[in-house]
Amino acid sequence: MVRRCAIGVDIGGTKVAAGVVTADGAVRRVVQRPTPVQQGVEAIGQQAAELAREASLRAAQEGYAPVGVGLAVAGQVDVRQQRIVGATRRFEGWERVPLKAVVERVTGLPATMDNDAKAAARAELRWGAARGARFAIVVTLGTGVGGALVVEGRVVDGARGLAGHIGHIPVQDDGPTCACGRTGCVELYAAAPGIVSVAAEAAGPAVVLHDAGDVWRAAEEGQPWAQLALGRAAESLGMALAGLVHALDPEVIVIGGGLSAWGESWRSRIERAVGARVMPAFSGRFEVRLAAYGPQAGIAGAGALVLEQVEGGDRHAPAAGGTIREP
The missing domain is CATH 3.30.420.40 (ATPase, nucleotide binding domain)
Structure with a gap:
């Protein structure tokens, strides 16, 4: 058949x-x-x-x-x-x-x-980590930072289908120029190239970094410069997501994209960063989950x-x- x-x-x-x-x-x-x-x-x-x-x-x-x-x-x-x-x-x-x-x-x-x-x-809502959710935030972390909002069980399109560009929420007043042409976007700090850039500046020229995976492994080994880069990534993402939590009141935040392969310790770091920034009424009222589909x-x-x-x-x-x- x-x-x-x-x-x-x-x-x-x-x-x-x-x-x-x-x-x-x-x-x-x-x-x-x-x-x-x-x-x-x-x-x-x-x-x-x-x-x-x-x-x-x-x-x-x-x-x-x-x-x-x-x-x-x-x-x-x-x-x-x-x-x-x-x-x-x-x-x-x-x-x-x-x-x-x-x-x-x-x-x-x-x-x-x-x-x-x-x-x-859509995949996470239909089959994965957001299955059954009425209100959710999905963020993808990789070469960039992408996102989507779920309201009443549906992915929000917006007026023309452009809703959900979480990576371009500003979290800094200045800083380097983003690929979108603006400054201060969360993508500059929480996407893989941004993590490498922050780590390279903190580590100095003696350390050669090929990708964000090198930063993650160094952080797991306790390297301060790597911890700083990942801390800045999580804090910047936490700032953006906390704003969305206040606006949307979601049941779940799903963390996907290539960097979701870093697993539970990365998920919990993001969860702490979001939780530290939400009002008490929102605290403990949502889950941060790793995407079921990952990459x-x-x-x-x-x-x-x-x-x-x-x-x-x-x-x-x-x-x-x-x-x-x-x-």
């Missing part, structure tokens, strides 16, 4: 990945390649389409029938018009790429897209976009089932 599935494609700052997403939320047969940033945004779009096609062929080999391609896209996406309307400097010119049309032409499948963090939130949340969420459309309902409707522990 042929089983229905979706193809999910996650287009990020460091890699483009595609996989088969089944109806129960499993992610299978993932293929990925480094994001060809140096070749320009058109090359990124073409690579996404080719990986989607490769994943659809792998799906067929396993007896699955792909019904569409979902695209979890770095940048700002007008979900109603299904077009990219802006991005950070790493994806300069991204808005001129007709991504949906390119993918449909290469794969022969209908495509739909949304911002990558909002797609990740695969973008693929799973992109697949969820497709499956929700095929199911014929409101793509923003909450998934059935699941519970959230009452505080």
Whole structure:
């Protein structure tokens, strides 16, 4: 029997990945390649389409029938018009790429897209750590800081689908310039490049850092400069999330993205930073959880976009089932 599935494609700052997403939320047969940033945004779009096609062929080999391609896209996406309307400097010119049309032409499948963090939130809400939640915050930590808000069990789009860019909440009055062109964004301190930058400045030229993982390992070994960088990341993120807690009153905050692989000690550090900044009435009334999908949340969420459309309902409707522990 042929089983229905979706193809999910996650287009990020460091890699483009595609996989088969089944109806129960499993992610299978993932293929990925480094994001060809140096070749320009058109090359990124073409690579996404080719990986989607490769994943659809792998799906067929396993007896699955792909019904569409979902695209979890770095940048700002007008979900109603299904077009990219802006991005950070790493994806300069991204808005001129007709991504949906390119993918449909290469794969022969209908495509739909949304911002990558909002797609990740959809996977966590439908199958993962936010399942059953009515009010939630999802934040993704990796090359950048992404986010999404869940209200009454639905991912919030905003007027044009641009809601949820948590990484660009200002938490400092000055500082280095963010990829968005502004200063003081939480992404400057809580995303992987920001963590490396703060650590490198604190450690001095004698210490060579290749990525944020080096900082994490050094912090685990007790290096003061690494502890400082991670402390600043958690405190900056805590400041931004505490503001959202006061505005939204969520049941759960989900921490996803590549840095969620740092596990429980990272989760608890963020939880303490948020908890220290919320008013007493909010304290203990929400949980901070690690994402169920981790680095695969973008693929799973992109697949969820497709499956929700095929199911014929409101793509923003909450998934059935699941519970959230009452505080």
